[in-house]
Amino acid sequence: MKNEWPLWEIFIRGQHGLSHRHVGSLHAPDAEMAVKNARDVYTRRNEGVSIWVVEAKHITATAPGEKGPLFEPSESKVYRHPTFYDIPEEVGHM
Amino acid sequence: MAEVDKQALLQFLLRMGDNTLILGHRVSEWCGHSPVLEEDIALANTALDLIGQTQLWLGYAAEVQGEGKTADDIAFLRDAWDFRNVLLVEMPNGDFGQTLMRQFLFDAWHSIMLGRLMKSSDKTVAEIAEKASKEVAYHLERSADTVVGLGDGTEESHSRMQAALDYLWPYVGEMFESDDVDDAMAAAGISVDPASLREDYDALVCKILSDATLTIPESRFAHKGGRTGYMHTEHLGHLLATMQWLPRAYPGCQW
Numbered sequence: 001m002k003n004e005w006p007l008w009e010i011f012i013r014g015q016h017g018l019s020h021r022h023v024g025s026l027h028a029p030d031a032e033m034a035v036k037n038a039r040d041v042y043t044r045r046n047e048g049v050s051i052w053v054v055e056a057k058h059i060t061a062t063a064p065g066e067k068g069p070l071f072e073p074s075e076s077k078v079y080r081h082p083t084f085y086d087i088p089e090e091v092g093h094m
Numbered sequence: 095m096a097e098v099d100k101q102a103l104l105q106f107l108l109r110m111g112d113n114t115l116i117l118g119h120r121v122s123e124w125c126g127h128s129p130v131l132e133e134d135i136a137l138a139n140t141a142l143d144l145i146g147q148t149q150l151w152l153g154y155a156a157e158v159q160g161e162g163k164t165a166d167d168i169a170f171l172r173d174a175w176d177f178r179n180v181l182l183v184e185m186p187n188g189d190f191g192q193t194l195m196r197q198f199l200f201d202a203w204h205s206i207m208l209g210r211l212m213k214s215s216d217k218t219v220a221e222i223a224e225k226a227s228k229e230v231a232y233h234l235e236r237s238a239d240t241v242v243g244l245g246d247g248t249e250e251s252h253s254r255m256q257a258a259l260d261y262l263w264p265y266v267g268e269m270f271e272s273d274d275v276d277d278a279m280a281a282a283g284i285s286v287d288p289a290s291l292r293e294d295y296d297a298l299v300c301k302i303l304s305d306a307t308l309t310i311p312e313s314r315f316a317h318k319g320g321r322t323g324y325m326h327t328e329h330l331g332h333l334l335a336t337m338q339w340l341p342r343a344y345p346g347c348q349w
Contacts, residue, residue, distance in 0.1 A: 005130070026132050029243065036236055040136040 008034040009059060010042055011052040020052050031055070102278035103216075104158050105178060106285055108168075109275075109321050111151030112179035114226075115169055116330070117200060118144030119337050120187060129190055136236065140197070143229040150222045170341040174331045181320035182265040184330045188258065191244050191251065195258035198237035198302065203269045205234045206294050207286075215283035238302045245306025252307065259308050267316025270295070 005027040011020035023042050028034035034053040042048070062070060074080070122141035128134035152165035159168075182200055187193045208230055211223035244251040270292045279285035303310055319325035341347065 027130060028132065032239065033243070036239070037132040037136065039232075040139050041132060044135075044139060 005029050007056040008038075008053045009056050010034075010038045011054070012038070012042055012048040013050040013052075014047060016049060020050065023047075025056060028053075098216075098282045098284065099278050100158055100160075102275045103284065104155055105275045106279045107151055107155035107158060108178040109180075111148050111155055111165075111168070112177045113183050113200070113204075114144040114151065115148040116177065116179045116333065117183035117197075118142075118148060119333060120183065120185075121193070121197070123187055124190075124193065133190070137193075140233055140236075143226075143233065147222070147226045147229070150225070154218050154222065166341070170338045174326050174334055175323055177326060177330060177334075178321055178323055179330075180265070180268045181317050181327055182262065182268065184320065184327055184333060185262060185265060186329055188261070189254060191254040192258040192261065194237055194240045194244065195255060196262055197233065198241045199262055199266055199299070200269075201230060201234040201237050202295055202298050202302075203266075203291065205230045206291050206298070207288075210286045210291070214285065219284055241302060241308075242306045245303070245308045255306065256308050259303070260311055263311045264313070264315050264317050267314060268318040268320060271316070271318055271321065273322060 006029075007025055008028055008031075009025050010023050012023045013020045026034065026037050026041055028037045031053055034055075035051055038051045038053055043051070118141045121137050121144065124137045125134065125141070128137055148169065149165050152168045156163045156165055156168055182196060185196055187196075205227065208223045208227040212220055212227060214220040214223065241255065245255040246252070247255075270288045272287050272289050276285065276288055280287045300310065317327075320327075
């Protein structure tokens with residue numbers, strides 16, 4: 001697979017004020033071309049105001065096998081949700 | 095506008111619109127055939143931009159012509175000798191490198207030309223140029239990057255890009271030819287003398303081709319006959335046969 005261009009993960013910000021969201025991936029020879037390809041592949045229908053590209057190999061991800069130890073312990077800790085407080089009316093929407 | 099020669103204006107608009115129409119069609123021929131998916135989509139976007147610009151140029155041409163025709167009539171119901179595009183844009187796609195070299199050589203001219211047309215005394219021309227120039231700025235950035243990437247790439251990509259440049263360079267000169275139509279357009283402030291674009295063009299193209307480690311052929315010989323309609327290459331007829339068969343076989347058809 002030596003002749004394949006590296007894989008890039010693409011993040012697009014849809015509007016000012018929102019954060020970038022992962023929209024997909026593509027191949028490109030370098031970061032500049034990845035931005036251009038992202039522009040052509042993912043913003044054809046006026047989806048974006050900003051593009052981030054990250055080469056996929058630079059992303060460190062959790063392993064699906066570690067799901068139990070990583071995420072299950074928080075399932076039983078309902079007290080971490082701030083739902084036990086009485087909020088005075090005057091405070092309004094938080 | 096009364097003092098502007100309508101025939102000259104019409105010829106000028108056909109030249110602009112036929113350039114984008116024929117190149118747009120040529121580039122669209124890659125759709126589904128590009129070496130990688132990303133380039134396929136990028137080329138299709140470029141083709142669509144060019145066809146969109148064609149609608150504006152030929153739409154205005156139809157208005158100036160005043161015979162009740164539409165942009166579609168002009169695009170699909172004329173024959174090869176009626177077309178006014180430069181020969182460069184009708185040249186075959188060749189390999190991917192040749193397509194991108196043709197694109198770069200045209201984009202460089204196109205971006206400089208549109209920059210001048212944005213100051214046109216004709217409001218419609220200025221508005222079309224304004225809209226098109228943003229699209230073309232991107233086309234140029236992309237084709238220039240690719241020419242550098244492939245020119246200064248592997249031994250094979252370099253030799254293919256040099257071959258493409260050698261093949262296409264004799265078609266560059268025609269973009270800077272002037273005739274009575276150009277004189278009339280320049281005098282009316284609608285367009286500029288094409289020869290006046292050459293200096294900016296050479297500076298831009300020399301820079302990019304030098305970054306691409308490519309050598310510009312020494313000969314300044316220029317094939318011509320496209321923008322005057324005197325003589326197109328054999329390639330245009332084949333292109334038109336593909337592009338025009340449907341509206342000609344089924345006149346007025348809609349779907």
